[in-house]
Amino acid sequence: MTAPWGDYRLTRFPEDPRDQMRAWDASDEYLLRHLEGGTGEVGPVDLEKSQVTVVGDRWGALVTALAGRTAGLTQITDSYLAHEATRANLARAEVPAGAVALLNTQDAPPERIDVLLVRVPKSLGLLEDQLCRLAPRLHAGSVVVGTGMVKEIHTSTLKLFERIVGPTRTSLAEKKARLIFATPEPAAQPVANPWPLVYTLGPEAGAGPAEGLTVTNHGGVFCADRLDIGTRFLLAHLPMWRGEGRVVDLGCGNGVVGTALAKGSPEVDVVFTDESYQAVASARATYRANAAHRDGLAEFVVGDGLASLPEGSVDAVINNPPFHAHQSTTDATAWRMFSQARRALRRDGELWVIGNRHLGYHLKLRRLFGNCELVANDAKFVVLRAVKTR
Template sequence: MNHIALPGGADPDLVRFPVDPRDRLRAWDASDEYLLRHLDETEAPLDGSVVVLGDRWGALTASLAAHTAHPPTQITDSYLAHRATELNLSRHGHTADAARLLSTRDLPPQRVDVLLVRVPKSLALLEDQLLRLAPAVHPGTVVIGTGMVTEIHTSTLQLFEAILGPTRTSLARRKARLIFCTPDQAVLAARPANPWPRRYQLPADAPLLAGRTVTNHAGIFSAERLDIGTRFLLEHLPVTQGAAHVLDLGCGNGILGLAAALANPAAELTFVDESFGAVASAEASFQDNTEGRKARFLVGDGASDLAPGSVDVILNNPPFHSYQASTDATAHRMFGGARRALRPGGELWVVGNRHLGYHVQLRRLFGNCRTVAGNPKFVILKAVKRG
């Protein structure tokens, strides 16, 4: 093959999405570079069906697009990863059809000859995706995983072993490691059933939702139990009247929006998250608990796809991790999008850890912020969009 250009080299720089000049986080790390270097040095065959699983910002897909006989297939749970991949493909001089972009909820390819896995933070998501891809894997499939040393555990290797076949790891390089798996037909045939999605019943003391059952696809936040921050906001959920438009922003499995819907049967509900699995979970939970009631379910970048001034109340429990990095950039972007989507007089309700200092950002964006409630760990804040 031609020499694969490594991230950060002579080719156009790779970027995250949305592009923010103030964001110092890179769109690639040492594990991406390690995998690409290995493929280049070993001249791995890339003439069959190549699948890239969990490519975080498109670094692997964009770097490989010029070296595969057919457009590689990227599978990710992240809407932002898809948009970053499109942007990075363009920056590398490729057209939109240079790669096939699938979500974790789409049907996977029927045959996989090369499977490259960027190990996700969520072991559940890795389990779900390996099980979904296993029918397309055959004994001749080249399977290579990559991740930082801190991301690859015994349990990670055990999943590859149980679903695909014998597995070993490389030596560490720049705190990154490769996983080599040899698919075995007996292991593939005897693989366990996929346990995802899972459902659990909310506790009897859950405000507004006692005993309700929620659906959780693999990899979403709080897929096993009710999150304590979400519970705290449920205890102080704002009261809406009539056909108020309520947005569950960064909805996860949709518990906040579901509670708002049950509290006000006339409310209009919209759920949005950048995770395909989260939106699928929220939609399933809503349909199971509202007897055919309608709502909108959007996969996207926060409130960016909503019409300005179209929302009355926004409920938000923002994430503060971007993979392994702690950052307030995601919350800041959510808050800015929320302000645009709110009508004059509309309210943004946020629950977050006390130490994150969201009140500072909200005062800067909205010109106001009030503490609704607090406990030793969490604080609930309300900001109002002025006319």
Template sequence: MSDPMTAPWGEYTLSRFPEDPREQLRAWDASDAYLLRHLAESGTPLEGAVVVVGDRWGALTTALATAPITAPATAPDGQGPTQITDSFLSREATRANLERAGVEADSVRLLTTEDAPPDRVDVLLVRVPKSLALLEDQLHRLAPAVHEGTVVIGTGMVKEIHTSTLRLFERILGPTRTSLARQKARLIFCAPDARTLGARGNNPWPNSYQLPDDVGLLAGRTVVNHAGVFCADRLDIGTRFFLRHLPKDPGGGRIVDLGCGNGVVGTAVALAAPDAEVVFVDESYPAVASAEETYRANRPDADGEAGGKAEFRVGDGLEGFAPESVDLVLNNPPFHSHQATTDATARRMFAGARRALRPGGELWVVGNRHLAYHVTLRRIFGNSELVASDAKFVVLKAVRRG
């Protein structure tokens, strides 16, 4: 649970999801508070359809849900803001924070980046994401609903807002300027105009590219990346190393690509084990969409008489998997949560894998050498074996004992 956030409409006790008492990371930052304070002090009218994009843990949505928003005549009574997020964890954090603030669940509309955007946007508030591509995609998708009267305000920490960020707003929506910095946060003000909206061009996302020739069964095959998914235009070196050292005989059981990203690893093992059931899991909605398109592009006849099954899940790691229901887990865990470096996600992934694996089942992990995942694996599994290594990466294996 983070320190309370004070906003013009009250004080809010907020948490990330899932809650972890060992983590001291806040569920809001100075850029959230700056934007909310500006809305109140400037008298910005919260009228019509209010849309919040990129709200990391629901701080903006929760505060705005208690603000005096005048909904359009076509909206249901009491309709509050609409949130659009690419993250399952952010969405679940928002649900919990809304409930904690006493907000009725049906008064806020929660959408994902893969859902159809609203038909009209009168106030657009953007928490600038780490991924410039994700910002580009969302501005393109929302542009048809934006009009010259739409109030558009972005927010972020100074280190997150670059010239390229401002150029995206200017190229897709209209003239853009920034505020003075406060507590290392800055606001972006954009004035949509019809000429820019009409000349913005096509949305370049999702993007496709061909894999190199040195990655085994995937050589020359197609990868599909939705905006915001890691390595949008080339194979990253960690995944390339992992592909060279995957299990040689994965068998025909149930295999999970945990934190699947664009699905390259899961697709590779599906090709190597055509009778296996492969489950692609990620907390990112665009990642799972990418994984499904990558898989379908390379196994168009899967799920048919030729055998082979695939499932695509958005969720919190292996939560929801029955104990001892998985034979093999493949994992390239992230070690960042937005701008913070943390091993919390990896620890949860490893612990979830141990619960889900059958006795004798294996977890294979790739990671940077300096992260010392072998120590964490030994703590959770009681064992860890080095499969391969180079100057930067290691592939480790842990076995679920009986």
């Protein structure tokens, strides 16, 4: 990536030489050019005297370029993978350890923010949650700049900045990227944060253990205000275990699947894992609202899928893999999750997967496990089961 201060070699995480997707885009470069010399819209920013907070920096491109150029620099992200990529990119740029404070979206934000830089996320809920949390840390002289590709910035995006931060306008587009300028108007009464959302599952969850669950969704978690149809279909065919065992809800989201499993399988240990800090916080809240009496039988892990679990340490994995990475459709995440599951499973352990019919997950599972059983299907979804036989 070329920035005003030099060129940077950046990678995503996990690093894969076959991965053709870059760790930055034109919106990152546009923002960095603006910070150095202005864009014709707003003049340059005095970084050396500023406490700078960067939100949503996808792979650490922004903080890597800004490290050492501010009075203080903080990155806030919802992504464990983004944190790991940032650490690697900072090390590659020979930035001293500790030069950048790495926080997640559940951490308390910095007390003072002179410059707030926002890489616009895909989720409006996550943007709303973070702006509500950060706005009280701004002051009348704070500079707030958002950035994103034109296709990522909508009227609803600008309305959030306007409502929570202050008067908002956009820059001209360059290389299909655009900047957002918001002028803070510190309010005596900050905008109330509507997140997390809490609701109760009704008959749509089926007659099994999911019905009646109290669900918590922090901003940015998929399908925040309702049960999505894929999870609903999976719950209708969710296996229950008798006796003891260790089962992983991989890519747990709000934890509905793992919590339903825990209610229907009283002696089973359930591991909830996701790369999203917001998701794992949601899963923890969902579980404790419905199964607090079995707290010792649950574990909550923010991480790279099952990478932190020992080989051969679990009896089953339940997985609804994502097939989008930001604006791209890819099966790389699903393939990585399936491979991690096979490593983590004990012999005769089971991987249960739900996915859209057209994704062809059965082919990948047969290639990895040597077998794949169709458990259930409808016009849109399939539930598949693969067994680790060796």
